[in-house]
Amino acid sequence: MFAESVTAIASIPDWLRLVAVPVFAWAAYHDVRTRRVANVTWLPLFALGFVLLAVEGWAALSAPVGSFVRYRFAVRVVVSLGVVAPLGFLFWRLGGFGGADAKALVALAVLFPTYPTYDLPWATLPLEPSSLGVFSLTVLTNTVLVGLAFPLVLAVHNLLAGERSWLMFVGRSIDSARVDEEYGRLLETPSGRSRGGLDLDALRMYLRWRGTTLGALLATPTRHRDPASITETHHPGDGTVETGRPATDGGRATADGDTEETDDGEEADASPTSGTTPTTDHDDPWGAAAFLADIEGSAYGTSPEQLREGLDVLVERETVWFTPGLPFIVPMFVGLLVAFGFGDVLFATFRAVGLV
Structure with missing residues (x-):
């Protein structure tokens, strides 16, 4: 009975994907405190991601040849592993990412090529999935939007402290x-x-x-x-x-x-x-x-x-x-939470203004 109620809300792979939340929460906390995240942090997500990729890949291949299920799954995996994951490596090589940031993004790409779905009594989450359906891409775009809000937060902090300078959007003063x-x-x-x-x-x-x-x-x-x-x-x-x-x-x-x-x-x-x-x-x-x-x-x-x-x-x-900068894993964690609950903020914005 319990198993049936659990699987009625989400598939077993989607339940397992929720392990990313505590892992990213710990990584974000540690990144703020030390600006260091151990490589071993991401190993469980890589291992789980490859296992779930194999399970869902086998299910997609079991669909009739030429079916839309096969095509949709293949496109999402290609975008996640072929676009999102390499972006982490590219940003690291260009100096925009630290090593932990790059590994975190690759872990997301492996674990979330498709959208998880949770059928709760009051709503189905995420509320606003993108039409492409690549969850790792949604987390990435949400992360960028959260990161863009950081200068505003910094400016408010400086204003409350009585600091008024063009630097108020990028820094703060200290003894x-x-x-x-x-x-x-x-x-x-x-x-x-x-x-x-x-x-x-x-x-x-x-x-x-x-x-x-x-x-x-x-x-x-x-x-x-x-x-x-x-x-x-x-x-x-x-x-x-x-x-x-x-x-x-x-x-x-x-x-x-x-x-x-x-x-x-x-x-x-x-x-x-x-x-x-x-x-x-x-x-x-x-x-x-x-x-x-x-x-x-x-x-x-x-x-x-x-x-x-x-x-x-x-x-x-x-x-x-x-x-002070903002460790990229922090907005990535927030972007992940927003993606699980609301969905794709950028896609929802574009749709609201009639661009999609």
Whole structure:
């Protein structure tokens, strides 16, 4: 009796597809917290998707030769695996996606080539399926629309905080001393505002490589700017925000702004936020080139000049603007929920205005 009531609402494959909701919820939460999602996250969705693809493919092949059922299933699978899945790889290669974003989109393409259907007592979900019927494409278009709303949300946040600037749609301001607690990229350089500022993951990697903290660096900028002060280096990690603080080789500012001795007995620089960049010339200010030459791989494409300019900005200014960005898996999760409940927002909009 129970089995009959369950299958009356949805097919077993469509029930199983709901496992994507908790998986994407966990991935979105973890992506917000760490900007990292383990590869193993997507393996259950890949495995389930291929199994369901085989089951539904066999059912479609069992239909009479030349029937519309075969043709419809084949078209949806081709669009999902041949268009949506490669888009994830393409966006990753172009730098628009992270690796986790690409894997998430491919997992959707494998798991949802067709629309799931849930016949509830009050309605059949999704309410607004697209005419093409490729569910992964619906999730992708919903994701893009959700992502486009993020700048508006950011602007409202800035307005409520009393911030009014053209940057209010792409970033927010923060105390320089707390910027290492955030994910994103600086929107400022010594020469002005720019979308090409220092990646904050690269900043954390640099600080860990030096075995210092942002607070120590801001308190003793002259000392830290001298590459000769780098006597020992450490593994830089991957730039994730961590609760533990690395061992420091620098001082920190006292409450009244006076100098304080550093760990090795040197005095911290007076007036750590003096508003001017130290003018002492060095062959490699901050040891930026040495850092990038020493680590394995790349610090998210950061150049020595970007690192130097970012550090100069943090030393010069008490507050800075940065773009927090939005992990793509977050709007993808929202787009998935909207697709399950409402359906295809873009298709419904086009139909409402008579374009389809």
